[in-house]
Structures are given as structure tokens and as C-alpha cells.
Amino acid sequence: MHISEIKSELLNEKYYKVKHDSGLTIYVYPKEGYSSTYAIFGTKYGSINNAFRVDNKDVVRVPDGIAHYLEHKLFESEDGDAFSRYAKTGANANAYTSFDKTCYLFSCTDNFEDSLEILLDFVQSPYFTEETVAKEQGIIGQEIKMYDDSPSWRVMFNMLMNMYHAHPVRIDIAGTVESIAEITPEYLYTCYNTYYNLNNMVLCVCGNTTLDTVLSIADKMLKKNEYHKIENIFEDEDDSVVSPYVEQCLPVGLPLFNLGFKEKAGKKRPDVKTLACSEILLFLLASSTSTLYRKLMDENLINASFSYEYMEGEGFLATIFSGESHDPKKVATIIKDYIQQMKKTGISEEEFEIAKRATYGDCIAALNSTDHIANLMADFYFSDREIFEYIDAISDATLDDVTDRLNNMFDIEKSTLSVIKNAE
């Protein structure tokens, strides 16, 4: 077992990173004075992993929506579900599936050890039968339908479907009513055995606990897993977008839009420096302090719902501007013109400094929250980053670095606009 202590002089805080003998990586971030503790047990396996190869054997392809289906099914075991076990400890438990990870979590103020045992136990105890798999189709079917009616969800996926030709980030995380009908216990076991190997997982704990407490439970609950090489298979993705515009009609009071810029992505995810500079750039470009935001507001084109996001994962990288507008096309034109203009004139030192400070402050403030820290540690582990290095990268960022990002992040030719509006 290897334990490293990771410190921040600036914040006067530290956390531990442990490579456990079982193969699992464990992060423990103690928070003095907090009453709650938040724990996440996650696997680097999400909706985009629908084709894979283990130890150079044959490629396996599985139906869409399996990662999410597994998330639902793991809560169940032969003798009742995990929720009823947590009911005895008082923990508040949940789980989520994203494009590239599935995380099981709980927060608690009492009985932490018992809750951690439950978490480590149920995620490691798959139990699927024809009957239980079939039963879940009703609940997940309703979940899919709820999202089909959600304009903010649809506007994003329509955009992704129009941005990516082949990469599975274009597919809804839960799959479709049709694809989940193909799911069998065998598929679930195949995916489970591949991705729920402890070498492919992480446990992150933040709050009112100690390293020793977490390790004693880990020693008790984890058995050594043999390492296997997992390769995620993605078809080649063309640099272009599928088409520059898509719209769908849904009952809405105000049209919604997502404007996405596609960036060339590799297998390796961006490092802390690239991530920090992208966040600073987006702040100076589109936050409420920016000239662009002001212009869009003054022309009555956006409202407070306007936001931006740098979305990245294995094989996908995109910047997304989203919001509500009576004229999304005009918003898109103004944003693109503004970016072109900024590429010509460059970024002012003042704008850069303000954006850097604000990004830095946001990042510090976010470290108040145990759930934010635990989620960030999990995400950063899967992308090979460390939290304190990221904070340093923000304070070390230079105007040149950020200008460099400006030139790489936005290719107007590779942008696509998605709109949801009311039927005429």
C-alpha cells in the first residue's frame, strides 16, 4: 500500500492519496469541524463506453444505456436494496451516471463506518436476474420519457448529435426505450466484470473522518483484483460537425439554445493548465462582466439563464454557450463575431487579471463543500489531475497561455446551434 500526503500551503489543507493493495485508489480529504462526511465510490465507466476490449481480446459491443442501467440494478441485491440498508444508518444515498463515469455516493453525519461498508459492499455485489432486469425497464422507461420532455436536456443532446458523427457522447446517457429493451443479465455481467474492477475505480471521502478510519474499512471490505488492460473503442471521429443547425419543437414559454464549438480531442484529457486557461478564457469572454454579455443583454437577446461550459472527456472536447432567447440565431452570430474580433484584437491585460482573480476565487469558494470536493477528486482522478495543482495552475496562468486557448478552442466552422422552440 502506498500513501502520499498532498498539501496546499495556500489553503492550509491537505488530503491523502492511497494506492490500496486491492488495486483501488483512495482519496481522503479530512475537513475539521464539519459534521457531515461525503463518500463516492466510482468507476471510470459511463454512457460512452459501449465498445471495449480487455487484454487485447475481441472487441465487445453492448446496447446503449447499459452503464446507467447497471447503476440502477446495483442498488438491488438478493436480500433487499441498498436504500433499505442505508435506512438503518441514516445516510443520504444516491448515484449518477455521466458520459464517462458512474458514481455511487452517500453523505452522513452519523454511522459513517457502517455506511461506508454498505457502499463498498453493494457496489461489489452484483445480482441480476431476468426478472429483476425486466422490472427496471418500467422505471427507466419513465425516466427516459421525463428527459424527452425536458427542453434543457433535449437542446443539449440535439446539439451533441449534430456535433459528433460517431462518438457515443451523441447518445442519451440512459439510452432509448428500444435500446434498454435489449439489455440482458449477461450484458450487465460482462460490463460489470470489465469496468467494476477495483483497478478501474476510485473511492473519495471528504469531511468529518480520518485516513485511518477509511483504511480500516477498506482493508476489511476490499479484496485484491487482478489488473486487466481495458481499451475503450471509439470509431474515428471527423473534425467537422454534422450540420451547423438543428431545431425541435416542444411546448416551451421561451426558446432555448445551445451553441457548441467542437475542438479536436484525443484519448488523453486536457491537463490542469489547459483546463485552468480555458476556464479563465470563458470567464473573460462570456461571464456577466464581459463586453459580449453586456452587448447581448443590451440587445435584449439573453437573460440571466445564459451560461457557458467547457465539456471534455475521452475523445470529446467542446465549449457550449447556452440560454434562453427569442432569437437564438442572432445570439450565435454575435458570439461568433465577437470571438473573431477578439482573435484579432487580443485580450487586454485588465480583462485577463479580473478573470483570473474571479476564477481563482470561485475555485477556493468551491472547496467549502464536501460534495464538491469528493466529486472533483473522482473526476480529476479519472482524468489524471490533482485539485491543488489545478488551483496553482489558475494563479500561474499568463495572458499568453489564455490567448493560446482562444486560438484553439473556437473554430467557427466547427460550431453548431441547437434550438428548442414552440410549434408555430
Add this chain to the structure above:
Amino acid sequence: MSKLIRRSITDSVTFNTIKESRFKTTRISVTAFLPLDITTAANNALMSLVLTRSCEKYPDFTVLSRKLSSLYGASLSSGFRKMGDVQALTFSISGIDDRFALSDEIISKELSTLLCDVIFNPFLKDGLFDINECEQERRQLIDMIDAEFNEKRIYSSQKALSIMCSDEAYGINRYGTKEDVIAATPQDLYTAWQNMLKKARFEIIYVGDSDSSMAFDVFNSRFSEISRTPSVLNTQVVKCAENVKVENEDMELSQSKLIMGFRTEIAEPDEDVMAVRLMCSVLGGTAHSKLFCNVREKLSLCYYCSSSYIRSKGIMLVESGVERENIEKTKEAILGEIKAMQNGEITDEEIEATKMSMANAFYSSCDTVGGINSYYLSQMLDGTIYTPQQAVDKVNSLTKEDVVRCAKKLTLDTVFTLTGVQSLEDKEV
């Protein structure tokens, strides 16, 4: 832990301090409580938004935003909500603690001064709010009202409440009406602002590590310049439903929504409020509740089915998203679970598990700055303000008999369904 110290500034103006060294940020919020009234609600809502847009010292939205960004991304915001038949306008500011400044600024001092500036010294032109500033916020508020329709889960529960409380002030939207937002003039907003300063009850909540006495002094001196006659705040409680109101709306959706509104007979400041909270949570407040286990998991009828309790009004809402042909079945299943509770079919495990998860929620709510602020703010109109520990003790003193007694008081008032029609399936048929 997270103890609240209340200090009176003047009649109905109180400064609350929660001293906390655990966090990296300080947050100050000022909430003005006014009677929820159809003639003033829209003006108040719009006024609250215009105030945080600029101030005399930073008379422009972008200038003010840059000031905030240079304070390490401090954030200033305002919002309005209903707490019973009361409209609450909240202005808040937060920023990182002085000790994290990259140079030696005193951020906490700047935060309290800036918050006072926007509330007491707005940017005025010829003695009125600037028409352009008003227009921008008006447009955005109208956008927000229009966009509330987008998420059908929120839309359907709000619709159910407006049907249920059509004869009560609570039936008014938290922003009044769209028509009144459109009609509000700079003069109306000025009057609303003056009215707020003179008549609202104010609660100032300071959460942070740095000394709050300076902020206290700033607010104390600003309020001492105003002659005040605070309004009386009341909330009407309808104890039980006479008959069931049933309404349906068809919409082009793939999933239907079923909302059931109940009268509970118990509302603040009744001694039994905590017992109703427990009862509501046993029914549908957790992932081990009756509704989750039986209606979602066993019957596989819906992805969500949950209950919530509005303690200021004594209302319980049960919400679910279901297939159109399952609406009746789900309704029967929900009523069946309530009937079971009324008959005492509740296990000790259910009671204990729910108590534990409520305790967990009370304690955890005070592990963030925003959480502490919301936890106490939500209690400002209650009969008693509980610390998390006191709330937990109160829950733990309750028994199954208390839960059954409260369940027996439930009367169904309103059933609202949003029925999905012309979905893809319909077209195929």
C-alpha cells in the same frame, strides 16, 4: 455548532450572526418580508432585481460586475419567494475570506458596504430608477416567467398550488402577474423601494469567520436614518378541504404528471409541525419511504413519486411523473399508502430510518455557508427558531402515534393532472 445570535437594530430589523471558521467564504444576506399582495407583488419583485443591478457608486451593470470580479469573484444577487402569505425579497453577497486575498485587501468590509450601497443608495435619475435599467430587468423577469413553463415538473406543482389556493394570498405567484410586471413604472418601483425600507420586517444574516461588528454598525447607521412603521405579517391557514378540486390540462408530452394537494390541519407555529414533517417524510420524503418503495419500486409505476410539506401553509403535495394510462392506478396507490399510515401500518424501522435521515439532513444543511443561511432564513417566520441539534431532538422525541395522529388529519384538496397527448405512440396507433 452553527449557533445563531440575534441582535435587534430597530423595530423589526434584526442582525443575526453565525460565527463560523470552517469555511473559506463570508456571506451576508438581507431579507425584507412584506405581505404578499396582488397590488404590490410584481413591483416588489421587479424592484428587488433592479436594486442589485447597479448603485449610486457603480451606476452601471458592467462596472458593478467588474467590481465584484476584482473582489475575487464575489457574487451579489437578489431573489424573491413566498413564505406563506408573505413575499420575501432577499439581497445577498458573498466572497472569499480576507486571509485568501492575493494582496492585502479587507474583502469582508467591502462586501458589507457594497450590499448596503445597493439596498440604500440605488442609482437614481431625477429621483427615480433609470428607465433603461428597469426595462432590462423587466424583460428578464418576463423571460423568467415565460421559461417557468419549460420544466413541466415545476410547472405542474405550481399550477396545482395555484388551483388549491385560488382564494388565498398564497395563490398569487411570487412575482405577482406578468401583466403587472409589464405595467410597472419607474415611479411604481421607487414607491415599492421606499415602502420596503419603511414597512418590511428585515432579517440580516451574517455567516463567516471575520468580525461581524463592523457590518452591524454599517446596517445600524443606515436603518437609523429611516423612520419605520413595520407591516403586520399574517398567513391564512385552511385546516381541511371541503371537497376535492379536480383539474386537468392536456399537453404534447411523453410523460404525464399527477399532483395531489392535501390540507394537513397543522401549520406554523403549531406544536405539531415537526410531527407532520416526520409523517410527510415517512410517506414520500426519502428513498426508503412508502411512496418510493411501493409506488416506484414495487409497482414500477413512475420514476419519481415524492411528498413535500409546506409548513407555513399546512399543505402537503404529492408529485409524480407517470404514463398517461397509469394516472388512476398511481392515484389509487398513493391514496392506499396514506390510508395504510392512517391505519397505523408503519413499522418502527420506518420511523427510525426516517428520523435518522431527517437528522442527517438537519446536520448536513449547516456544512456550507449557503446552507446555514438558508437553514435559518427558512425559519425566520416560524414560531421557534431551532438549531440543527434542537430540530433533531424534537424529531427524535416523536412517536409512531404522533405520525398516525397527523396522517389522520390529511384531507385531499386538489388533484391536478398534466396529461401527455399526441406522443409518438399515439401517432403510431
